[in-house]
Amino acid sequence: MIDARGLSCPEPVILLRKEMKEHPSERYEIMVDNRVSVENISRLASKERLTPTVTEDAGTYTVVLS
Amino acid sequence: MDFKKERLTIALAGILTGCVAVVLVMSGNPANMGFCLACFIRDTAGGLGLHRAEPVQYIRPEVAGLVLGAFLLSFARKEFRVKGGSAPFTRFILGFFVMIGCLMFLGCPFRMVLRLAGGDLNALFGLAGFAAGIGCGVFFLQKGFSLGRNYAQPAAEGVLFPASQVVLLILLIAAPAFIFFSAADAGPGGKHAPVLLSLGAGLLVGALAQFTRMCMVGAFRDLILFKEPKLMIGFAGIFAAALIGNLITGRFHPGFAEQAVAHTDGLWNFLGMLLAGFGCVLLGGCPLRQMVLAGEGNTDSAVTYLGLLTGAAFCHNFGLASSAAGPTGNGKAAVLIGICVICVIAALNTFRKGGTRS
Numbered sequence: 001m002i003d004a005r006g007l008s009c010p011e012p013v014i015l016l017r018k019e020m021k022e023h024p025s026e027r028y029e030i031m032v033d034n035r036v037s038v039e040n041i042s043r044l045a046s047k048e049r050l051t052p053t054v055t056e057d058a059g060t061y062t063v064v065l066s
Numbered sequence: 067m068d069f070k071k072e073r074l075t076i077a078l079a080g081i082l083t084g085c086v087a088v089v090l091v092m093s094g095n096p097a098n099m100g101f102c103l104a105c106f107i108r109d110t111a112g113g114l115g116l117h118r119a120e121p122v123q124y125i126r127p128e129v130a131g132l133v134l135g136a137f138l139l140s141f142a143r144k145e146f147r148v149k150g151g152s153a154p155f156t157r158f159i160l161g162f163f164v165m166i167g168c169l170m171f172l173g174c175p176f177r178m179v180l181r182l183a184g185g186d187l188n189a190l191f192g193l194a195g196f197a198a199g200i201g202c203g204v205f206f207l208q209k210g211f212s213l214g215r216n217y218a219q220p221a222a223e224g225v226l227f228p229a230s231q232v233v234l235l236i237l238l239i240a241a242p243a244f245i246f247f248s249a250a251d252a253g254p255g256g257k258h259a260p261v262l263l264s265l266g267a268g269l270l271v272g273a274l275a276q277f278t279r280m281c282m283v284g285a286f287r288d289l290i291l292f293k294e295p296k297l298m299i300g301f302a303g304i305f306a307a308a309l310i311g312n313l314i315t316g317r318f319h320p321g322f323a324e325q326a327v328a329h330t331d332g333l334w335n336f337l338g339m340l341l342a343g344f345g346c347v348l349l350g351g352c353p354l355r356q357m358v359l360a361g362e363g364n365t366d367s368a369v370t371y372l373g374l375l376t377g378a379a380f381c382h383n384f385g386l387a388s389s390a391a392g393p394t395g396n397g398k399a400a401v402l403i404g405i406c407v408i409c410v411i412a413a414l415n416t417f418r419k420g421g422t423r424s
Contacts, residue, residue: 006152006215008350009284010291014207017292035145036279039072043294046069059147059218 002030004037005060012037013044016065020048028065038063073299079274080303086267087180087304088311090128093259097317097326098184100308101128101271102177103353104168104342105327107371108378108387109255110234115246116375117382121253123246125238127261129357130231131268136276136361137228138269145276148224150365152216156411157349157366161373162380163404164345164353169378169387170338170401171195172328175282175352178339179301181328183308185320188328188335195336196343200286203347206412207291211348213415216366224363227371235265254327272358281355283346327390334393334401341404348412 002019004012012032019028028050032038038054038061045052050065087100099105105122112123140146168174171192173181178196181189203211237245238261248255258264274280278300285297312318322330329335346352349370351359356374359367381387386397 006149006217007212008152008216010207010287011212013292033149034147039279043069043296044292047292 002028005031005033007032007037008034009037009040013040016041016044026066030063030065032061032063033059035061037061041065069296073296076278076280076296076300077303079278079280080300081307083271083274083280083300084183084304084307084309085311086271087308088315088317090259090264090267091317092315093263094257095259095264096254096257098181098186099173099177099254099327100180100267101354102173102180103129103357104165104174104374104378105172105177105254107165107353107374108169108381109248111375111378112248112255112382113238113246115244116379118246119382119387120246120255121248122255122382123248124255124258125234125245126258127235127238127265128268128271130235131265131270132272132275132354132357133228133231133361135269135272135274136358137272139273139276140362143276146224146363148219148221148363148365149216150219150223150369152366153213153415154366154369156213156415157370158373158376160345160349160408160411161356161370162377163408164342164349165374165377166381166386166397166400166404167199167338167341167343167345168353169381170393170397171335171342172388174354175339175342175346176304176354179282179305180308181325183305183318184312184326185318186325186328187320187322188325188330188332191332191335192339195339197286198336199340199343199345200283200347201290202340202344202409203412204287204290206416207287207347209416211412211416213348213350216364219365223365227360227365227368272361275354275358276362279355282352283343284351284355286343287347329388329390329392331388331392334388334398337401337405338388338393341401341408344405344412345408348408348415
């Protein structure tokens, strides 16, 4: 689980990309706190042919890519 | 998410924004200055008497419009979130030097696009410098640059910035004796569209930019970093619409010499925008984007605005800003100092012990 809360784009996407490179997996989880980051992560997911599932709880978005 | 629709939306928003810029010039704004956050914040600094350069004194209602447009739409879309605390003073300094870079070139990244669309080929040097500066910023981002996390703040903290813009509007309209106005023939500050039109244009562009996340710096940054063209499509839309608008209205004058509010020193146009581009990547967005974020409740961006405003005042108090005659010696020194300071800020926030600041 990557905690990217409080970070602005492009930082969450950079962290996620780094994780994908260093620890390749079929499933990634990242927490962000703004919708722009959710959109940018979803865009990266589509390029990596992964499906993003977004859940929101009190302003924190958890995006699961699988 | 529908990415095709997203790209179409930002293309249309860019086109509309480019059209608005042309209409503002037709209605009185200086040539190729339908929108320019650097110029507008500089004029506002002058209007408030923070500097006494008579040609550039006018509280620009477009800035208040941008902030309030973003504020209102983010509120309606439930995206108004008050946060701050991510290296605010560093952002102030970055904003300060971004303004020095912009006033060396004579325009923010937005105006750079509009200058190109007006045929001002000097802006090509600016564009090259801008891309180089963004490249420098991206280098540090890839190495782990971060200004750290922001945190939730009380609602009142986030409402203050949009409220301060309303106060500026009131000062503009009430025009008390302590507010400065450039004479109509004195320079860029004397040329402006009617207040309500400028305000409406600002509101519209602020809302469009909030909706699409439009950003001139993000356009290049995302293309270099992720090969993601979304923001570049917005950039291209503004350019195309302004170019066509200028051609139709007879405002396209290709060449280097005698361009409006511009100089022909290629090296310093390049270095000015390199400084602006580099600083803006570290800030996370161009001055337009900073205003939109400040409207959405980001108080770090509000502090960035204060950095830009202070930078503009310094530029005219200490002879740093260029003019049609060219850059000044003081301005050149300030740009070189700015590039050094931003390199140090980038390095300190990239290569620190313990990795990314949390």
